[in-house]
Amino acid sequence: SDILTQPPSVSVAPGQTARITCAKNNIESKTVHWYQQRPGQAPVLVVYDVFARPSGIPERFSGSNSGNTATLTISGVEAGDEADYYCQVWETNSDHAIFGGGTKLTVL
């Protein structure tokens, strides 16, 4: 299946830990990447190759991937983390990117 399933929304209080999941059968066989998109802005890569972070992305952002679920974990959530988050994998059979439906993170 080409579908990546994300929860539509996740809510967390400031300072707590947010976990955003991305589900696909046997996703652990794929490298998973995560993007943050603030309203009206372009997506920004926050985690790539499952758990690596681009320069400038805080250590609070981390990724993991096991079984049928990949997870983006944001520790010590701040108000500025409020955004939509998308997971992405690469479909090697037809050479194209697949995005999850996105998760809106709300900081209470």
Added chain:
Amino acid sequence: QVHLQESGPGLVKPSETLSLTCTVSGGPINNYYWGWVRQPAGKGLEWIGRIYSSGRSNYNPSLKSRVTMSVDMSKKQFSLKLSSLTAADSAKYFCARLLTYLDEYYLDHWGQGTLVSVSS
């Protein structure tokens, strides 16, 4: 720091062809894949396709029959053409650079996006 900038018409008529260009600055265009992604208002991201600096390209199977991409190394630009437009093609269109790990690709730099509306 690589910078990408989309350009093109904001309004296109149904059945016509959309043409967008992405200009790359702050880094080389050669030896990379470059891609296009779109996002209808209030919705998620949709992959359109990618093109290598040599001109080799791959398109989303769902759009393949209507998409053509090209690259102009001398101008450090790559382009998207999408034909037979309908209202469903109205979206913000982003260009991006692709990097790879173990032959699986991700998008590390994005343009700010350009809004396209399909309407008569």
